[in-house]
Amino acid sequence: MSDGALPPRPDYQPGSAQPRLNRPVRERYPQIRPTSGYGDPRIRHTGPGPGAGSEQEPERSAKLNARLALALTVVIGQLWALTVTVNEWMEGNTGTAWWAAGFLILSFLVVLGLWLLDPKDR
Amino acid sequence: MSLTEPPPPATGPELAGEDAAERLRDRISADSLTTRRDYLRIVATVSGGLAIGGVGVASGILHRHGDSESLPRTKKVADRLAPGESVAFRFPGDEDRALAVRLSDGALVGYSAVCTHLACAVLWREDRGADGELYCPCHEGVFDARTGGGTAGPPPRPLPRIFLTEETDGSVWAVATARSGESAREALCRQFGEDRPDMARRLGCPGADRATESRRT
Numbered sequence: 001m002s003d004g005a006l007p008p009r010p011d012y013q014p015g016s017a018q019p020r021l022n023r024p025v026r027e028r029y030p031q032i033r034p035t036s037g038y039g040d041p042r043i044r045h046t047g048p049g050p051g052a053g054s055e056q057e058p059e060r061s062a063k064l065n066a067r068l069a070l071a072l073t074v075v076i077g078q079l080w081a082l083t084v085t086v087n088e089w090m091e092g093n094t095g096t097a098w099w100a101a102g103f104l105i106l107s108f109l110v111v112l113g114l115w116l117l118d119p120k121d122r
Numbered sequence: 123m124s125l126t127e128p129p130p131p132a133t134g135p136e137l138a139g140e141d142a143a144e145r146l147r148d149r150i151s152a153d154s155l156t157t158r159r160d161y162l163r164i165v166a167t168v169s170g171g172l173a174i175g176g177v178g179v180a181s182g183i184l185h186r187h188g189d190s191e192s193l194p195r196t197k198k199v200a201d202r203l204a205p206g207e208s209v210a211f212r213f214p215g216d217e218d219r220a221l222a223v224r225l226s227d228g229a230l231v232g233y234s235a236v237c238t239h240l241a242c243a244v245l246w247r248e249d250r251g252a253d254g255e256l257y258c259p260c261h262e263g264v265f266d267a268r269t270g271g272g273t274a275g276p277p278p279r280p281l282p283r284i285f286l287t288e289e290t291d292g293s294v295w296a297v298a299t300a301r302s303g304e305s306a307r308e309a310l311c312r313q314f315g316e317d318r319p320d321m322a323r324r325l326g327c328p329g330a331d332r333a334t335e336s337r338r339t
């Protein structure tokens with residue numbers, strides 16, 4: 001199909017070019033009750049919350065996901081290190097237990113760094 | 123409030139309270155009440171707790187069951203112990219539960235009766251296994267009666283050993299302890315080294331000769 005066959009583009013405006021799609025959710029979907037899908041009676045509006053789809057830099061979201069995944073992985077490593085610490089202490093290997101404790105502290109500092117990085121990301 | 127729904131126009135200062143209520147309602151009705159950054163904060167808190175716990179463990183906050191730094195006082199366990207029998211006692215401290223067992227072939231063994239998994243009481247079960255077993259009923263932990271090593275279940279470490287001697291009259295005495303997984307020589311040298319240098323020398327402990335000489339001079 002050539003470009004000449006396309007209708008002219010409407011002027012850009014937020015939302016849809018069709019006014020009927022820009023009506024409030026309550027009018028478009030009268031079946032949705034104020035608390036549909038929620039057990040919490042305080043929630044009056046269903047569907048996407050304010051700000052949904054308005055992410056200015058979507059790639060920051062992926063970075064935050066990655067930081068969270070890294071932090072969780074480090075915590076799993078810490079759980080392992082704590083079992084090592086307890087076992088070594090109980091066997092009388094106090095030096096090894098202190099090394100494991102040092103590993104735990106370093107891991108905590110890594111998680112702390114991941115948390116302090118880009119504090120505005122949500 | 124959805125994106126396509128325009129905010130109601132404020133008509134005067136009297137609507138400020140309503141505005142605040144509406145904003146609060148919007149915040150509550152937002153998709154995620156807990157943000158990923160909140161999760162990250164929780165994870166960091168857990169991580170800090172684990173680090174503090176690790177330092178606490180390494181600095182000795184936990185009690186080593188059935189262990190004593192110095193040579194414990196010898197304790198009479200039983201007047202006589204027949205094959206297949208066991209006796210429960212406290213050694214080296216009054217809080218340290220222990221167990222002495224005479225195996226069917228006459229061997230005498232002693233262990234801490236505190237399970238290395240979650241500190242439940244360990245029981246002697248003669249009817250289990252070829253030689254009988256040390257059994258923790260809490261989580262089905264099983265220890266070998268001859269070595270104290272874990273053979274089944276969740277216990278991560280062997281049972282701490284207790285060294286027993288038998289007198290000519292048949293009485294059984296507890297004399298020393300070994301930590302979980304510690305060799306007998308290491309354990310005996312650690313405890314006899316300072317208090318009983320003659321015994322340490324007989325055991326061939328490192329540094330025993332020097333200690334004896336320095337005492338003589």
